[in-house]
Amino acid sequence: MTGKAILEALSFVDEAYIEEAETGTLQGTVVLRRVLTMAACLCLILLGLKLWLPSVDNEVSDEMEQMFPQQEAMAEPKDEANHFVQDQNECEIVMDNEVAEPNVSEVPTVVLRIEEWNGDGFTATVVRNGNSAAFEPGEELRIVFSENIFVEEITSDLVTVYRRLPTEPEFPAGTEVVVQYEYITEDGILIVRSICREVE
Secondary structure (H helix, E strand, O other), X not given: OOHHHHHHHHOOOOHHXXXXXXXXXXXXXXXXXXXXXXXXXHHHHHHHHHHHHXXXXXXXXXXXXXXXXXXXXOOOOEOOOOOEEEEOOOOOOEEOOEEOOXXXXXXXXXXXXXXXXXXXXXXXXXXXXXXXXXXXXXXXXXXXXXXXXXXXEEEOOEEEEEOOOOOOOOOOOXXXXXXXXXXXXXXXXXXXXXXXXXXX
């Protein structure tokens, strides 16, 4: 195409297009179009995040609640020795700034008579089953304390709990005790997690 032909072709271009090219309004339109496109993309991203984040937040809060169940805040009364005590009917027992295992009915219990103490526990005779039917009255058992053992002292309507090993002077031979146990080993050893005197 010759220069003359190009010049003739340009003579047919609308004057509005020529003015727009001279003033630069066409370039402003392109910039505005790009800005609007980016804004629309940003809105779509934000909408996607808004729809996705609540499900992630719910999953995280469910996991947190399983790991750290909410407990009602309550002031625990203390006895003279500054140990926390609670009503016998309540299940969570707090002592010496440590939380003891809940004393709930799902934990199997058995009433024993202590026969003889040894290094890490004692031998005992089953007096009767508590909330499990795992033993026969008169059956002899070897008792070993769990690493999380705690001792309960029941007086009137209060239970005081100590996270410590029971001792022979505290529970001498012949004493009837209620124990909560975790499991029985293959050797027939009863692993005990709490002990208290039998209360009539």
